[in-house]
Amino acid sequence: MDIAAFRHRLLHWYDSNRRTLPWRALKGQKPNPYHVLLSEIMLQQTTVATVIAYFERFIGQWPTLEAMAxxxxxxxxxxxxxxxxxxxxxxxxxxxxxLADLPSFPQTPDDLRKLPGVGDYTAKAIASIAFDQPVVPVDGNVIRVVARVFGLTQALPMLKKTVAEKALLLAADDRPGDFAQSLMDLGSMICRPQQPRCDRCPLRSLCKGYEDSLQHTLPIKAVKPPKPTRYGCAFLTMNKQGQIWLRRRPEKGLLGGMIEVPGTAWAEQPTELVHDGLWRGIVKHTFTHFHLNLSVYETTKDPEEILGFPTGFWADTKALDQQALPTVMKKVLAFLRPET
Ligand code: SF4
Incomplete structure (x- = not known):
């Protein structure tokens, strides 16, 4: 592989095809590390299209790192x-x-990795994009592009290690931030998961995957076991003032610190009902590792009487948008009667 040609062609393509994104510095401007950090955390597990609106809202609400801190x-x-x-x-x-307590924003992947929620990929993305450190962050886009260009036929997750080794070869001092983003943009716009646009690709003449007609096959995915289903009950408990009883989930674990409608634990078998509420329906929700079927019941009983849910608080049903409710709980609350 001609690494110099790879870098040169990709950067040349990037100069006229780069995506305009609200967290990206315009050409000639310095990136804002706070914007880069915020966007990279949001982009973990979420698409660019979804993140744009959230990013703009966050920056509108908290324009500086200090404000959000x-x-x-x-x-x-x-x-x-x-x-x-x-x-x-x-x-x-x-x-x-x-960060607000530090004299300056950390710049190297090693220092950035010390921040909560910043893993290897995010540390390298911030280091390269915000501070032009010569590293290549390896995300799904980069795995796909590198696997195809180098014709890597290993399956994930082992493939990731080989891609990381190739990424070391690709890293260089010349415009590291632009190079990292050019790989991301090529993966998103040209070397797409389905229907790669090889006809428009600046790397086509270097691409082993294209040469071997493997562009639709690579990267080879790991075989995933089917997702299990868990079951539980949620209780819409109202008082005479039309308020609903909610509680905060434990800080650690799934949906940690979020607000929820009290309910039973989520078990591998359908939960045997030990409460005589009025059945309202079932909420289905899918998390990363399991599907959830929640039976929703309505009751006017005192919360202390219901399955031992004494810890919680009464919340105004007209101001539920001020509660940190995850999507699954919004689905449960959709069963509230319109008059409440
Ligand atoms: S030629 Fe096709 S498979 Fe190869 S990098 Fe370009 S878009 Fe991807």
Whole structure:
């Protein structure tokens, strides 16, 4: 592989085809590390198209790192609603608190990795994009492009290690931030998961995958076991003032620190009902590792009487948008009667 030609062609293509994204510095401008960090945390597990609106809203609400560091975790979780993977929001809030106390923004992957929620990929993405450190972050786009260009027929997850080795060969001091983003853009716009646009690709004459007609086959995915289904019950408990009983989930674990409608634990077998509420329906929701079927019941009983849910608070049903509710709980609350 002619690495110099790879880099040169990709950067040349990037100069006239780069995506305009709200967190990206315009040509000739210096990137804002806070914008890069915020966008990279949001982009973990979420598409660019979805992140754009959230990023703009966050920057509108907290224009500087210091402003967001001072925000309450609840405000951040409320703003994060709908993005999912809420541990990202908690870690982001913690990381910004630490950054606000540092004399300067860390610049190397090693220093950036010390921040909560910043793993190897995110550290390298921030280091290269915000500080032009000569590293290549390896995400799904980069795995796909590198696997195809180098014709790597190993299956994931082992493939990732080989791609990381190739990424070391590709890293260089010449425009590291642009190079990292050019790989991301090529993966998103040209070397797409389905229907790669090889006819428009600046790397085509270097591409082993194209030469071997493997562009539709690579990268070879790992065989995933089927997702299990878990079951539980959720209780819409109302008082005479039309308020609903909610509680906060434990800080650690799935949806940590978020607000929920109380319910049973989520078990591998359908939950045997030990409460005589009025059945309202079933909510189906899919998390990364399992599907969830939640039976929703309505009750006017005192919360202390229901399955031992004494810890919680009454919330105004007209102001539920101020609660840090994950999507699955919004689905449960959709069963509230319109008059409540
Ligand atoms: S030639 Fe096709 S498979 Fe190869 S890098 Fe370009 S788009 Fe991807």
């Amino acid at each position: 001072k925000a309450s975790l609840d405000d951040v979780l409320v703003a994060w609603q709908g993005l999912g993977y809420y541990s990202r929001a908690r870690n982001l809030h913690k990381a910004l608190g630490q």
